[in-house]
Amino acid sequence: MTSVRVAVRVRPLNKREKQLSSKVIIHMKEKTTTIQKPTVRGDELKGVGKTFSYDFSYDSSDRRSPTFASQEKIFRDLGFEVLKAAFEGCNACVIAYGQTGSGKSYTMMGPSHDKGLIPRICEGLFWELSHRSKSDAVTFHTEVSYLEICNERVQDLLKKRASPADDGGLSVREHPRHGPYVENLSKHVVQSYSEVESLIILANANRTTASRGVNDFSRRSHAIFTIMFTQVWFDAEPLYETVSKIHLVDLAGSEKVDPTRTVGGRLKESADINKSLVTLGHVISALADLGVGVSTTKPIFIPYRDSVLTWLLKDSLGGNSKTTMIATVSPADVNYMETLNTLRFASRAKNIVNSPIVNDNGSMKVMRELQAEVTKLNQLLKEPTQVGREVPLSSVDVKEELNETKSLQAVALTKNRSSTWRETLNILQEETVTLRKEGSGVVLDCCLPHLIGVGEDLQKTGIALYYLKEGRTIIGSGKASCTQDIVLHGPGLLSVHCVLENIAGTVTLFPQDGALCLVNGSVVTDPCQLTQGAIIQLGKGATLWFNQPTASQLRLKYQSGLPSVFSPSVTDSSNSTENLSKAMVQNRGYKDAIKLTALVTDKSANLASQRS
Ligand SMILES: Nc1ncnc2c1ncn2[C@@H]1O[C@H](COP(=O)(O)OP(=O)(O)OP(=O)(O)O)[C@@H](O)[C@H]1O
Incomplete structure (x- = not known):
């Protein structure tokens, strides 16, 4: 457990403040910051x-002051801690909070002649790596992403928009294990500081800015720069890996909106900025109450989900991260109220308690399992006969399996850091889905009712399996304000097309108004209970095969060792064949129906022959 570290930084008086002959009301001594209240006449401090x-x-x-705090000093105090956390395998976060024009961007990014925390942290990371990489025993992998949140929409700052009309809004989703993440956010592998620098230049040019009364060139969005840093030690047994995520956050100005000076889209923008900052305030207050152990009759609720910003920063606030907040303030009396609010906010944030951990658990487990598999297979290779195996494995098979396991290990170790591998393993570790080898095939088992994407395009490779959790599963085209559980693509799909409700294994399809839904070739407009093998067509393209492993099928599966997912009973498969023909003949054309029917018939025949 560790408290959020809080720093306050005061910038020099700016031109406007000097013109107004503003008085300096901020004074600092060691760790303390004092703010003086200006009098109404403004000629003396109270x-x-x-x-x-x-x-x-x-x-x-x-x-010129001997106590002047430079960018370097701030990096040494705050940035070093971030780098330390990264090399320890922990998550870290720095959040800059403060009124517009108070110095957040200066502190986080800084001008080229006086770089701020983000470039210095990246530079420090690669400096350290160039010294550590001399050893072969450890490898490093670094990826960065950069996003902004504007009007509660997430934009990728490292991706060019296809056209000015393309708002590029990305969806925020929640991974059962890793928590909230931005779908389709680009991640860039970087091997040197200059590569990061080029990306930063590109991203900063893409950031949303707008003219404003107090600050002519003001950031109107929250920006999150993220470094994903992975280390793998080859000299450990089993091999050891850590993954740290570092969020460096430059928030939009925290001042209250003045409706008399803000109009139209800007007013909406300000309201949305305020929404995330107000939610940030609520989250920090609730976490601070938790941190100091405020006694309440009701459990304290943390409203992370009330804004995109707080949802994405969930781990950084009260979670698995070493977090620092830097509150930036103006020294001038004209900004007294905003500065006081910032200081109070920062003071509250001190009470947040986080629980950072070394992020090695998942991968370690995977590596151990792979290691165990290699040992087992090596053992099998040495044995003359394979006792206890129903089907004897030839040494060629074992070698193949061993090679396969080793290559899996290699994939994990050489770190294809697109994270697909880790994601896959994590998904497979979910209780509902397991993967195993069956003869020359790979079998995906799922105990819950599920849908298999039959797809439009028969040339397409890969099979999509969507399990239907207990309760509601929303299916749509991915452009809705709510979060769909299953996103499909194809003509005629509505953003929220239908809802599938799974109550104790009985699944009912609820078509949404105006959505074209067909079950076994018949259009449905009312709720429709799905039966095993049903073919569901949504819109004019997306076709799904409904599979419902019943208790008896699961028992059979475990007794016989045969898979359930792609092996419904022969009768079930024939149901599907029939349903599919019906659906396709009616809705897509005879040729496609024949091709798809042949596909399913082939599957059924294979399964029947396997079982006999
Ligand atoms: N520590 C500092 N030293 C010198 N100049 C500074 C410092 N902090 C801020 N400034 C100057 O003050 C102005 C506003 O700073 P900055 O853009 O960083 O504010 P901000 O809080 O990020 O504003 P916004 O919310 O609009 O993004 C800039 O011209 C910047 O150069």
Whole structure:
């Protein structure tokens, strides 16, 4: 358990503040920051002021001052900790919070002549790597992504938009194990600081800006720069891997919206920025209450899901991360209220308690399993006969299996960091789906009712299996405001096309208004209970095969060792064949129906011969 570290930084007076002859109301001494209240007349400061204590108070208001806090000093205090966390295998996060024009972007990104935390952390990472990589025993892999949240929509800053009209909005989804993530966000493998620098230049040019009263060139979005850093040690037994995720966050200005100076789209934009900042405030307050053990009758609810920002930063706030907040403030009396609010906000954030862990668990388990598999197969190779095997394996088979296992291991170790491998294994580790080898094939087992994508295109490779969890599963084309559980593509699909409800294994299809849904070739407009082998057609293209492993089928499967997913009973398969022909003849044309029917008939015949 570790508390969120909080730093406050004050910037120099800007031109406008100087023109207004603003007084400096922020004073820092060691870890404390004091703010003095200006009088109404503005000619003198009132009282001794309010003092707050933080982990760091950085006075960057005057370069000539002996206590001046430079970008380098901030990197040494805050950036080093981030790098330390990365090399330890922990997640880390730095969030810059403050009023517009208070110095968030300066602190996080900085100008080219006085770089901020993001470039310095990346530079530091590659400097360290160039020293560590001399050893063959360990390899490193670094990927970066960069997104902005504007009007509650997520944009990829590292991807060119197809056209100006393309708003490029990406969906936020939740992985059962890894939590919220942005679907289709581009990730870029980087091998040097200069590669990161080029990406940063591209991304910064893409960031949303707008003219504003107090600050002519103001960021109107939240930006999250993420580094995914993986290390693999080859000299450990089993091989050891850590993965750390580092979020570096530059928030939009935290000031309240002035409706008299904000119009139209900008007003909506401000409302959305406020929505995520207000939610951030609620999340921080709730977490701070949890941290200090406030006693309430009701359990404390953390409203992460109320905004995209807080949802994506869920781990960083109260979760698995070493998090630092840097609150930036103006020194001028004209900004008194906003500065006071920022200082209070930062003070609250100090009470958040996080639980960072070394992220090695999943991969370690996988590696151990693969290692065990290799040992077992090596053993089999040495034995003259394979006792206990129903079908004797030839040494060629064992060698093949061994090679296969080893190549799996190689895939894991050489780190194809697109994370597909890790994702796949994690998905397979979910209770509902298992993968095993059966003869010359690979069998995917799923105990829940599920849909198999039959697909439009017979040339397409890969099979999609969608399991239907207990409760509602929303199917749609992926452009809805809600999160669909299954996203399909094809003509005639509505953003929310239908809902499948699974109650204790009985699955009912609820077509949405105006959605073309066919079950076994007949159009359905009312709720329709699905039976084993039903062929469902959604819109004019997407075709799915419904499979419902019943208790008796599962028992049979485990007794016989045969798979359930692609081996429904022979009768079930013939049902599907019949249903499919019916559906296709009616809705797609005779030729396709014949091709698909032949496909399913082949499957049934194979299964029948396997079983006999
Ligand atoms: N520590 C600093 N030293 C020198 N100049 C600074 C410092 N911090 C901020 N500035 C200057 O103040 C101005 C506003 O800073 P910056 O753009 O970083 O603010 P911001 O909080 O990111 O604003 P926004 O919310 O609009 O993005 C810039 O001109 C910047 O150069």
